[in-house]
Amino acid sequence: MSSPTRQIHLAAHFPGVNNTTVWSDPRSGSHIAFESFVHFARTAERAKFDFLFLAEGLRLREQRGRIHDLDVVGRPDTFTVLAALAAVTDRLGLAGTINSTFNEPYEVARQFASLDHLSDGRAAWNVVTSWDAFTGENFRRGGFLAEEQRYERAELFLRTASELFDSWRGDEIVADKESGVFLADAKAGAFEHHDAHFDISGQFTVPRSPQGRPVIFQAGDSDAGREFAARSADAIFSRHSTFDAGQAFHADVKRRLARYGRAPEDLLVLPAATFVLGDTDAQARERAEEVRRQQVSGATAIQFLEQVWNRDLGDHDPDGPLPEVDPQPGENTVAQGRASVRMYEDRLATARRWREIAEAGKLTTRELVIEVSGRQAFVGSPATVADTINRFVQARAADGFILVPHITPAGLDEFADTVVPLLQERGVFRADYTGTTLRDHLGLAPVPGWPVHAV
């Protein structure tokens, strides 16, 4: 190889509330008990992962007006769990999704700066936006945001929060007992911000945190989302986990960086990736099929179909062929609180494609859903999976992966015990942490100091 070997970044996504997570398995533990989070975090830290990741949803999903009951339901508060995990880990990065629509910059900046202090520099923020009035029903603000404004608000929210993070330079606290001077500057934390969304001023309460600012993640895939990431994020939580799509996405977002005076290494591309391991590739494939059947029960297949068909299919037999009736066009009224329904905006075309696949393979509704609803990204023996991950990273289809196990909390253990040592042997993944902060693990340059970055 002429070019230097690229180092892989690995992170662990705590199993979430969609059907990727298999709760029906006898090994599946609590999704709420803190012991589950401790087990998961300690496995990730033992394996020298870059960070652990928690997702967020601010309203329980509903289908046809009733709370969705087929997947894991409920999860704890992101900030509170991450702060508690800071007490039981030493190096692992602690990343969480926090919504920029149903929060205020002053409060969120305070929470992330506090988390960064309490974890000695390990905090990361996945900035997401939502627009739906459905989620807004849980908040003072309500569902006020027009969809086309969501990236505008996210950008301004992040810019405002960054001004708050930067409002303390880092040298204000002298705490000189002899002279009685605690603060070198009475105006420490002073800020003023006025734009279309935020009209705030005053003094911020949290002194500059170890990383300066939390590491910023962005997860959107639209053109606006990619542009937002290129301008403002440290890492992209992407969903392009196949090789060709990964390479195209990687090249696309890295190309956008120059426009903002940033270098390719300033933004990491980290796709989410599921995996199934086995002693052999054949055994892993068998296990993967079994996991897919666990993930898509008959009832889950019907609910999945309803999201595309946009109508009540409660009487449809999942073990029979697809329904003869076509999807209902117009606004999706069946599933609420899900981002995924937006992926099927052209429902008639989707249904047509699915009918072709089902007819070609003589598939029942459930088999069809298993076929079309996302396969595991990496399936194979530890050696196969290690080689595949390494190939993706060396060929710039990704800078690393956010692994999504399907079992809580032990679904990461086998990967940590079998795949990670192989990557370490190949010299493409750290044998131990060399730094203390998450920015260190990700190879990101330190946040430039005061004065506030030019925007």
Added chain:
Amino acid sequence: MTGPTAPGELRLAVALDGCGWHPAAWREPDARPRELFSGRYWTELVQEAERGRLDFVTIEDTLALQSSRYDGPDGRVDQVRGRLDAVLVAARAAPRTRAIGLVPTVVVTHTEPFHVAKAVATLDHVSSGRAGVRVRVRAGRDEAAHFGRRDLPPARPADLFDEAADYVEVMRRLWDSWEDDAEIRDVATGRFIDRDKLHHIDFAGRWFSVRGPSIVPRPPQGQPLVTALAHAAVPYRFAAGSVDLVHVTPRDAADAARILRDLRAEQAAAGRLAESLRVFADLVVFLDDAEGRAAARRARLDELAGREFRSDAAVFAGTPAGLADVLEEWAGAGIDGFQLRPAGVPTDLTAITRGLVPELRRRGLVPPEYGAGTLRGLLGFPRAANRYAAAPPEPAAT
């Protein structure tokens, strides 16, 4: 008035804030002002409180820099300034402690009840039933300007307490919005939850509406403890109607008896039973085993601060045995427990845990060990009943 547990027993808490409650406490030789923003500092303080078998700690917070003024920063550089989020400080301490209650302060005037309810519920899960929340109203223009959402002060300050009452009501409904046995994991039908045991709360009030249910399953205590500090009639009315434990600031035993009469009258007017509300008295304490040394330290700190120390709460400077006499007298007036504000940390915190507590134990006023597994249990409360548990299932919407 009925005490929380055994007759004659009193409950003890400490209020943690910076390097202590005296503004010059950070200049004491053993103070650690440069560590105020670390997890280790707060964890060690809570662990010390737990070694003294205190029932709980509160952690002070506001959404503005500390100030000697009510309406904005005072520009002072000779006192501790800067603070971490109290809920996250409590969460950071939770895995490193096992029995003590954790009660962070939350400003309700500017925050979302949905977010705070789920954070406190999660603190309860993380600590296995030791969470509480001290709700705080803030009328200052400076905090309002940090959020830019409302103009303060409003025409009627009482509105802010009515809003706080709605806020507490929403939190309690959200905590109840999952019944305890809602998670069923029924593999045969593919259902993870029994959705008839999850409830929309449908709160609609003057300041906000919240649909629910919570995203967090019911906390171990059912409802974490809700507390508030109250000094006057309007907050007494709020506390008597809404919280489980109220902190008050009597000047002496007679004042304590007067405050208790007012509170109990408000409670009766709100239709609540006396035993549903614990009344704690707050005191700032300077402690030293040697007669006169605590007062001398207070004088020395006052000199460093450039003025005499004043507080909303009574100030005690003396020996642990002298403080025990005061607590015993006030308990006789009907006070259920005490929240001590150490003037200096660690000095006065360790004087509480290693001096006062053994003295109270000798007098049979505090138990030797933690007897209950939850904060509500330590205070003699049963697990909170669920308002929705007996309700009929929600009809399916069509």
